[in-house]
Amino acid sequence: MFFRLPIKIFLxxxxxxxxxxxxxxxxxxxxxxxHINPVPEVEALVAEERxxxxxxxxxxxxxxxxVRDDPKAKALHAEIEKVRNSFSYQASKLGEGLLAGTSDxxxxxxxxxxxxxxxxxxxxxxxxxxxxxxxSEDVDEVVAALAxxxxxxxxxxxxxxxxxxxxxGAAAPAAVGSTAIKGGVTILKSARKLGKLPPWLGKTLVKxxxxxxxxxxxxxxxxxxxxxxxxxxxxxxxxxxxxxxxxASLRRMAAAAETFGDSTATLxxxxxQAFLKTAGRAGQFGTDSIKLASTYGAKGLRAxxxxxxxxxxxxxxxxxxxxxxxxxFDLVARFLAMLPMWILYLLCSLGIVVWIPWRWLRRxxxxxxxxxxxxxx
Numbered sequence: 001m002f003f004r005l006p007i008k009i010f011l012x013x014x015x016x017x018x019x020x021x022x023x024x025x026x027x028x029x030x031x032x033x034x035h036i037n038p039v040p041e042v043e044a045l046v047a048e049e050r051x052x053x054x055x056x057x058x059x060x061x062x063x064x065x066x067v068r069d070d071p072k073a074k075a076l077h078a079e080i081e082k083v084r085n086s087f088s089y090q091a092s093k094l095g096e097g098l099l100a101g102t103s104d105x106x107x108x109x110x111x112x113x114x115x116x117x118x119x120x121x122x123x124x125x126x127x128x129x130x131x132x133x134x135x136s137e138d139v140d141e142v143v144a145a146l147a148x149x150x151x152x153x154x155x156x157x158x159x160x161x162x163x164x165x166x167x168x169g170a171a172a173p174a175a176v177g178s179t180a181i182k183g184g185v186t187i188l189k190s191a192r193k194l195g196k197l198p199p200w201l202g203k204t205l206v207k208x209x210x211x212x213x214x215x216x217x218x219x220x221x222x223x224x225x226x227x228x229x230x231x232x233x234x235x236x237x238x239x240x241x242x243x244x245x246x247x248a249s250l251r252r253m254a255a256a257a258e259t260f261g262d263s264t265a266t267l268x269x270x271x272x273q274a275f276l277k278t279a280g281r282a283g284q285f286g287t288d289s290i291k292l293a294s295t296y297g298a299k300g301l302r303a304x305x306x307x308x309x310x311x312x313x314x315x316x317x318x319x320x321x322x323x324x325x326x327x328x329f330d331l332v333a334r335f336l337a338m339l340p341m342w343i344l345y346l347l348c349s350l351g352i353v354v355w356i357p358w359r360w361l362r363r364x365x366x367x368x369x370x371x372x373x374x375x376x377x
Contacts, residue, residue, distance in 0.1 A: 008354045030303050030315035033296040036061070036270065039072050046080060051089070053265075055080050056235055060266040064295055142192050142202045145209030149221060150185040152212050181218055184225030187232035187241070196242045204247075227254035236265025243268065252276055260287060267294050274298040278305055285309045292316060 038061040045054035058077055061067040068074075083089055188205065191197040204224070211220045218225075227250050231237035234257040244250040256279040257264045267275050271294055278290055278301045289309035293300040304312045 013351075030307060030312055033300050033303060033316075035064075035066055035295050036297050038067060039070070039076060042073075042076055042080075046076070051080055051084050053236065053239075055084060056262070057266050057269065060263055060291075061295065063291075140192070141206050142197065143189060145206045146185050146189050146192070148209050149205075149212050149218075150182060152216060153181040153185060153218060180229040181221065181225040183232045184228035187228055187237055191238050191241050194238060196238045198242060198244055200246055201241075201244070201250075224250070227251055230254035230257045233257075234264050235262040239265055240268060252280065255279070260290075263291065267291070270294045271298045271301045274301040277301075281305075289313060 038058055042054045042058045045051075045057065055077075058067075058073065058080065062073065062077065188197060188201070192202070208221045208224070212218060224247065227247075228241070231240050231254060234240070237257070240253050240257065241250075244253055253264075253268075253276070256268070256276055259279060259282045260267055267279075267290075271278070275290075275294065275298075278285065278293070282290060285304060286309055289304060289312060290301070293304035293312060296303070307315070
């Protein structure tokens with residue numbers, strides 16, 4: 001008897017707290033989030049000498065005060081830029097682009113694109129594969145297929161350009177289409193040479209090259225290469241390409257690249273499939289909201305999807321203001337937000353049930369029944 005009242009009071013308090021969590025669950029789900037600290041990830045990339053990737057990743061987070069004001073992030077950014085701006089580093093990346101047609105830096109990519117767009121790269125690759133065949137060495141069917149498609153695309157480019165002049169611009173769309181295919185050829189060659197070409201795409205390219213070679217037309221590969229070209233114009237496009245599993249996933253990745261530009265690779269690195277799902281609703285959420293949610297990782301993107309952009313931005317700003325309260329609030333918020341709804345409703349029900357005057361109800365029921373019997377008698 002002595003402990004009954006304290007227990008009932010405790011359960012009532014628990015029920016009130018649970019009701020408050022149900023009412024404010026959307027806000028708590030955002031307040032419980034923690035910003036990603038990009039420094040460890042960037043340090044790992046620098047240790048592997050992946051400076052371009054490290055710079056892209058860190059630059060994305062430097063748009064936000066919590067990283068921009070971090071001394072470690074500032075020092076790391078300066079270190080990366082010093083290496084990337086050095087003459088020896090730039091020269092090595094230029095050489096990669098000219099000789100191999102591959103590079104993760106802008107100067108190397110431009111060099112690779114130039115050689116491929118002027119058919120030099122295609123002839124270079126066809127010659128190399130031909131030499132391998134003569135010497136009874138392995139021939140890379142995918143590279144040969146891409147080179148063959150590239151040669152046809154170059155011819156189409158020249159013809160389209162001439163037609164554009166002759167028709168005062170009426171043939172311009174055809175020129176744009178062949179240019180997109182040339183751009184796609186470039187990035188796919190780079191992906192193959194770097195071991196980043198998905199198996200499904202390699203098989204598709206070999207099959208498509210036979211069609212192009214037979215028909216001398218590019219219609220069968222236009223859509224595919226248009227999507228690839230969207231990635232070709234995006235930093236980190238090769239890494240994005242490796243995450244595709246079929247033409248449909250390539251289409252989704254290309255659409256995300258068109259929307260988010262050079263931030264796409266970093267956003268996918270952070271959120272994975274959660275980012276692609278949210279990116280498909282960029283028109284509804286807004287790109288800035290999605291980027292902000294990404295600083296909290298995949299959980300942030302799911303929270304954005306749950307509460308909507310307006311409330312997410314408001315709650316996120318509120319979380320920043322109360323951050324000074326320390327880790328205890330963060331832990332409490334995390335715990336409350338993680339509880340399943342059924343548990344919260346159960347606690348609310350339990351808090352109500354223990355305070356129902358069951359003894360009084362029983363007496364009232366007995367009195368009511370006896371009254372009815374007396375009236376009937």
